[in-house]
Amino acid sequence: MARIVALLQSDYPSVDAIVALGGGKCLDAGKCVAYRLGLPMVSCPSIASSDAPCSALSVMYQPDGAFSGVEFFPHSPALVVVDTQLVANAPVRYLVAGMGDAMATWYEARTCYQNPVALSTLGARPTLAAKALGECCAKTLFADGLAAVQAVHDNSVTDALERVVEANTLLSGIGFESGGLAVAHAIAQGLTVIPAIHQQYLHGEMVAMGLLTQLVLEQQLAEAQQVAEFFAHLGLPIHLGQLSLLKQDINARQAIVDSAMSLAFIHNEPFSVTSALLLIALEQASDLGLAVAAQLGDAAYRRLQDL
Numbered sequence: 001m002a003r004i005v006a007l008l009q010s011d012y013p014s015v016d017a018i019v020a021l022g023g024g025k026c027l028d029a030g031k032c033v034a035y036r037l038g039l040p041m042v043s044c045p046s047i048a049s050s051d052a053p054c055s056a057l058s059v060m061y062q063p064d065g066a067f068s069g070v071e072f073f074p075h076s077p078a079l080v081v082v083d084t085q086l087v088a089n090a091p092v093r094y095l096v097a098g099m100g101d102a103m104a105t106w107y108e109a110r111t112c113y114q115n116p117v118a119l120s121t122l123g124a125r126p127t128l129a130a131k132a133l134g135e136c137c138a139k140t141l142f143a144d145g146l147a148a149v150q151a152v153h154d155n156s157v158t159d160a161l162e163r164v165v166e167a168n169t170l171l172s173g174i175g176f177e178s179g180g181l182a183v184a185h186a187i188a189q190g191l192t193v194i195p196a197i198h199q200q201y202l203h204g205e206m207v208a209m210g211l212l213t214q215l216v217l218e219q220q221l222a223e224a225q226q227v228a229e230f231f232a233h234l235g236l237p238i239h240l241g242q243l244s245l246l247k248q249d250i251n252a253r254q255a256i257v258d259s260a261m262s263l264a265f266i267h268n269e270p271f272s273v274t275s276a277l278l279l280i281a282l283e284q285a286s287d288l289g290l291a292v293a294a295q296l297g298d299a300a301y302r303r304l305q306d307l
């Protein structure tokens, strides 16, 4: 980002907007560059894999890939343009990861809405509108998710794919920002401290494991089961083995939990979250996912990971 800012300032002083075309890290970098130059930013996601296109923040990572923080901006991108044929031509794993990220939006917004002291990432109380966006997002994914995956396999733009791209990009992007985050994203960011995880897995794949952990922690076991089964059909990771974590590696699990506990939004849960409770929930969620994978098989997961 510093390199591009310096280049634009010295060689292209009359630039009037920044257009970022690519994945989430590219768009987040584009937002930072635009903000530093005081220019409007046009967001053109080439994949529908994360909440980056619409949000007014950039997630920052250390050079080795571990999460390092978030930079907030006063405005969302001026324009967001998605060519769904590009999304249909991209590897399906990105669309599926985007569904993991988007599915969490509803459950995290609901948690924040129900807890009278929870705050959104902007430091405000979640609104009914944000909760409704999150709920619409989850309903759309359950209804159209598998058909959208098939559309990308066929490289074809269908109504189901259009709806899932809107859910992954607009509903989830605005929904999480105004609805608030909770355990799902805390665990997702915690997972990035393990090199074997952040080197191999996408943000939305980590959020999938985080969402199962949140639902188990909240004792929403029927929903945890429903979400795990849906994720298994999509091919998202639903247990720690599918994130390359060995059962005996207790130190890694503790490191994930310690990192998650350091994030303020983990305390958006309506009860006190402790390191011990979170570790138990992570392990129980992984056991639940393992049982679902044993029952439904892991063919969808392996097909995506082989791409």
Ligand SMILES: [Zn+2]
Pocket: 050, 051, 101, 185, 203, 207
């Ligand atoms: Zn996310």
